[in-house]
Amino acid sequence: MWSSSRHVDKRSPNVWLLDILKGSNVGAEVNFDENLLVARASSNGLCVACKGSRFLCGKARCPIIVKANYFLKSVPLMQSEDIAGASPPSVFVGRIGYPYVYAGPLVPPVQEDTSVYDLPEFWFGKSIDEIVGFRSMLIRGKHRVHVQKFEKAGKIIDKTRELALAVKPVDVELILKKKPRGFLLLDDEVQPFGPSAPIKDLIVGNTRWDHQIEKAYSDTDLRAAEAVLELYGKGVLVTKIQRAFSVGSFGLEKNRRFVPTRWSITAVDSIISKELMEKVKTFPEISEYRVYESVYLDNVFEVLMLPSAWSYEAIEAWYPGTVWNPSGRNVVMFSDWEDYEGRTTYAEIGGCYYAARLAVCEQLVKEQRQATVIVLREAHPSYIMPVGVWQVRENVRNAMRQKPYTFKTLDEALKWIANRFQIPIQRWIMRSELLKNALFQKRITDFIAKI
Secondary structure (H helix, E strand, O other): OOOOOOOOOOOOOOHHHHHHHHHHOOOOOOOOOHHHEOOOOOOOOHHHHHOOOOOOOOOOOOHHHHHHHHHHHHHHHOOOOEEEEEEOOOEEEOOOOOOEEEEEEEEOOOOOOOHHHHOHHHOOOOOHHHHHHHHOOOEEEEEEEEOOOHHHOOHHHHHHHHHHOEOOOEEEEEEEOOOOEEOOEOOOOOOOEOOEEEEEEEEEOOOOEOHHHHHHHHOOOOOHHHHHHHHHHOOOOHHHHHHHHHOOOOOOHHHOOOOOHHHHHHHHHHHHHHHHHHHHOOOOEOOOEEEEEEEEOOEEEEEEEEOOOOEEEEEEEEOOOEOOEOOOOOOEEEEEEEOOOOOOOOOOOOHHHHHHHHHHHHHHHHHOOEOEEEEEEEEOOOOOOOOOOHHHHHHHHHHHHOOOEEEOOHHHHHHHHHHHOOOOHHHHHHHOHHHHHHHHOOOHHHHHHHO
């Protein structure tokens, strides 16, 4: 969303934002109602002084201008409370106010094949502009529902659930209580989407459900985790599993509930990767040090595998001007790890931890090998806005598809990584529990070798 810090009086225009847009010539050819553009940013902050041209925040491009540009391009399609289009299909369940949350469909006001709008598995290689471009077209309809009482919430929620299980785009007529407002949500956990408004009525065309998901939905004696694993084993895309999970499609009948989208994404990644981890532990260890690499959206991923028992760590380094270090002067690093026994608490770096864990476990299961895995991520200023946790999952999956660089020693592997990163390798080592353990912790085998 627009960078948040201070309440904006809704009775007055967002003067500072309009000034930025006019100064950058964004929206010059579009006639739009200024009141439909909701802004949340300090009126006396860097944005006002910068006006999108001086890059005072340190980012390589102004995210406000990028987001506003695509929103304004879609304005001519959003001049009515009646929105008709082909949903990818896509739904969104919020988390604010839990257990009473807003849920509803995401509908672009276009009639075409929109399936790619909500299939991150097919987004790798697309630019931030492309992703924001088609995601900003998705209008979010909102309807209040109690997460455990969704079956009594009426037609709108029933149709939203029906849409979530569809196998291909569905024609939808979204009748809103007012015109959608320009509120572009950007979050590191979920994919971005565009304007939103409360739903007055929802008309959904003929839907054909994914037969694999429909089977799990109909089995009210099947636990949710078992349903997730069964569908994943049958090749159903993680995104589709997450979507169905969020609208209470799985689990024992009495336990079913709506799950906020960002929570459902992490839950599914966690469930699948945890199961894969247990398989990984039964395989022989790899015999060399490996480094896999992927570079996308100005994120550099180096995945280091060590020939030892399963353990896992994820470390992220954010440059000044990036999403989670917007005003800092130095690189900020975050990390989480687990040993062979796994972890019992939620990873502090959030959903990215589980998304990367899923990707590396997929590769090890495919090879039937075991290793200690350390995922290193360097996020640079050109990564001007978060586009969702899928970016981590697909980046690491891409790394796993490449032929790894192999080394005989850990020192050789680290020297190679040092040449790929801008941050000195020593900083990575000092941040990493697993690297410090591998480099400095003596093992009993070290003493046996000397006898």
